[in-house]
Amino acid sequence: xxxxxxxxxxxRSAFFHGLNAAIVDKIAAxxxxxxxxxxETLFQQGDPxxxxxxxxxxxxxxxxxxxxxxxxxLRFMGPGDLVGSVAVFRSIxxxxxxxxxxxxxxxxxxxxxxxxxxxxxxxxxxxxxxxMGGRIGELQERLQQISTQQVERRIAAAILRIVAQSGRKxxxxxxxxxxxxxxxxxxxxxxxxxxxxxxxxxxIDEGVLEGKRSSHLVVLKPHRLMQIxxxx
Amino acid sequence: xxxxxxxxxxxRSAFFHGLNAAIVDKIAAxxxxxxxxxxETLFQQGDPxxxxxxxxxxxxxxxxxxxxxxxxxLRFMGPGDLVGSVAVFRSIxxxxxxxxxxxxxxxxxxxxxxxxxxxxxxxxxxxxxxxMGGRIGELQERLQQISTQQVERRIAAAILRIVAQSGRKxxxxxxxxxxxxxxxxxxxxxxxxxxxxxxxxxxIDEGVLEGKRSSHLVVLKPHRLMQIxxxx
DNA sequence: CGAATGATTTGCGTTAGCGCAAATCAGTCT
DNA sequence: AGACTGATTTGCGCTAACGCAAATCATTCG
Numbered sequence: 001x002x003x004x005x006x007x008x009x010x011x012r013s014a015f016f017h018g019l020n021a022a023i024v025d026k027i028a029a030x031x032x033x034x035x036x037x038x039x040e041t042l043f044q045q046g047d048p049x050x051x052x053x054x055x056x057x058x059x060x061x062x063x064x065x066x067x068x069x070x071x072x073x074l075r076f077m078g079p080g081d082l083v084g085s086v087a088v089f090r091s092i093x094x095x096x097x098x099x100x101x102x103x104x105x106x107x108x109x110x111x112x113x114x115x116x117x118x119x120x121x122x123x124x125x126x127x128x129x130x131x132m133g134g135r136i137g138e139l140q141e142r143l144q145q146i147s148t149q150q151v152e153r154r155i156a157a158a159i160l161r162i163v164a165q166s167g168r169k170x171x172x173x174x175x176x177x178x179x180x181x182x183x184x185x186x187x188x189x190x191x192x193x194x195x196x197x198x199x200x201x202x203x204i205d206e207g208v209l210e211g212k213r214s215s216h217l218v219v220l221k222p223h224r225l226m227q228i229x230x231x232x
Numbered sequence: 233x234x235x236x237x238x239x240x241x242x243x244r245s246a247f248f249h250g251l252n253a254a255i256v257d258k259i260a261a262x263x264x265x266x267x268x269x270x271x272e273t274l275f276q277q278g279d280p281x282x283x284x285x286x287x288x289x290x291x292x293x294x295x296x297x298x299x300x301x302x303x304x305x306l307r308f309m310g311p312g313d314l315v316g317s318v319a320v321f322r323s324i325x326x327x328x329x330x331x332x333x334x335x336x337x338x339x340x341x342x343x344x345x346x347x348x349x350x351x352x353x354x355x356x357x358x359x360x361x362x363x364m365g366g367r368i369g370e371l372q373e374r375l376q377q378i379s380t381q382q383v384e385r386r387i388a389a390a391i392l393r394i395v396a397q398s399g400r401k402x403x404x405x406x407x408x409x410x411x412x413x414x415x416x417x418x419x420x421x422x423x424x425x426x427x428x429x430x431x432x433x434x435x436i437d438e439g440v441l442e443g444k445r446s447s448h449l450v451v452l453k454p455h456r457l458m459q460i461x462x463x464x
Numbered sequence: 465c466g467a468a469t470g471a472t473t474t475g476c477g478t479t480a481g482c483g484c485a486a487a488t489c490a491g492t493c494t
Numbered sequence: 495a496g497a498c499t500g501a502t503t504t505g506c507g508c509t510a511a512c513g514c515a516a517a518t519c520a521t522t523c524g
Contacts, residue, residue: 064372067462070380074372089358090365095372125357133322133366139371140296140327142304146378147422148302151481183504190379195481197503212490230299383511399477427511429473445472445520 290336
């Protein structure tokens with residue numbers, strides 16, 4: 001990918017959106033690239049945090065492993081999302097592992113390089129704060145859901161969240177454009193593979209979802225899912 | 233409180249720690265104060281976010297009410313903690329309500345005033361990011377706990393987190409220096425009042441805790457609590 | 465002081481969802 | 495095509511934790 005193509009991608013990201021074009025070109029020029037095949041990891045939880053990344057295209061799943069060997073899915077990241085920055089800002093090791101769920105291209109900058117850019121263009125700091133604030137809001141929402149709602153509602157909410165972030169409209173409904181296993185959903189909602197499977201089966205019977213085994217999930221009746229997610 | 237006293241408080245806070253003394257004096261001079269009696273709220277969830285606050289002394293409980301009327305405790309805030317800033321940065325209404333659990337004094341700055349200060353002293357932006365990053369880390373940790381651990385472990389972890397943030401050493405153990413009800417603990421850990429009560433009763437029997445009804449909780453055997461929190 | 469209010473404790477029946485196990489299925493590899 | 499691998503489905507029993515209800519206790523207020 002040449003600098004120009006990189007700049008075009010960056011201009012579309014929330015993080016660099018609205019910046020002067022010349023600045024974005026310069027930032028794009030400073031980036032290195034990396035291409036991940038499905039199941040490749042960008043870095044490992046526990047590694048020293050050295051780089052900021054931004055997803056150009058593709059999709060990453062951000063996993064956190066607990067001390068006792070369990071796994072939770074913190075989020076999925078798509079084009080324009082920043083990866084690793086929070087850890088770099090805090091000067092702590094990366095707290096989670098990003099794994100490609102499909103072929104994914106990322107750009108990267110060293111911590112130092114990004115610091116230079118941020119002091120040169122202070123608006124970047126504001127963007128970074130907006131990004132972190134959004135992350136806080138999302139985490140608080142999930143904490144609230146998992147604390148107060150039962151499993152079925154949480155699964156519905158998780159699917160809707162993914163749809164809102166990455167859904168692709170088709171003629172029959174909204175498609176989740178990357179492979180999403182029952183296990184993934186279980187680890188996003190704090191439940192088990194089995195319960196997710198049962199719940200999705202019921203929804204498929206009801207005609208709310210469609211999901212031939214390995215193909216991508218399609219939400220046929222988003223409205224019905226929202227109803228489930230909000231039912232008192 | 234005069235400017236000098238305010239500056240002394242600020243210098244001890246994580247947010248302003250390490251700044252040039254003259255700068256802190258100036259910031260202190262720009263602050264207004266507010267004094268809250270127990271159970272008074274600083275603002276309401278849903279109010280437009282207009283001010284940044286910092287706790288001078290006392291203690292706030294940050295509550296979030298869900299659309300269906302349930303309540304969760306996001307955190308307790310003590311001296312030096314920033315309140316409201318994340319919402320102000322994001323230009324969204326305050327997402328939660330801070331309530332004083334004891335007499336509490338806060339300083340406040342308008343959004344505009346703080347923006348001026350932050351552009352004048354860029355190091356403040358870095359401090360704000362560190363604060364937000366810490367919040368993200370804490371939320372991820374709680375999400376992970378509530379997703380994977382059973383209730384007893386979560387309650388132990390919640391008590392230990394409070395002890396780490398606000399514990400006061402006494403000759404018999406560590407005291408939590410503000411009133412903390414079973415209900416509060418339930419809303420912090422995503423369980424019920426009843427389960428918390430049963431669990432604490434068992435611990436009191438075991439000699440791990442001490443907590444005459446209305447008096448403050450004292451952890452007699454922190455080590456034992458840690459053991460419970462970490463048991464596989 | 466005695467009543468009233470609110471928090472806490474505790475017993476008990478219920479159940480959502482877990483965990484195990486086995487069967488099934490889809491896609492891949494040879 | 496046939497064997498293999500990993501994901502998914504489904505049945506079944508179990509239990510952690512909930513939810514209700516009643517009793518107890520502490521504190522405040524008249």
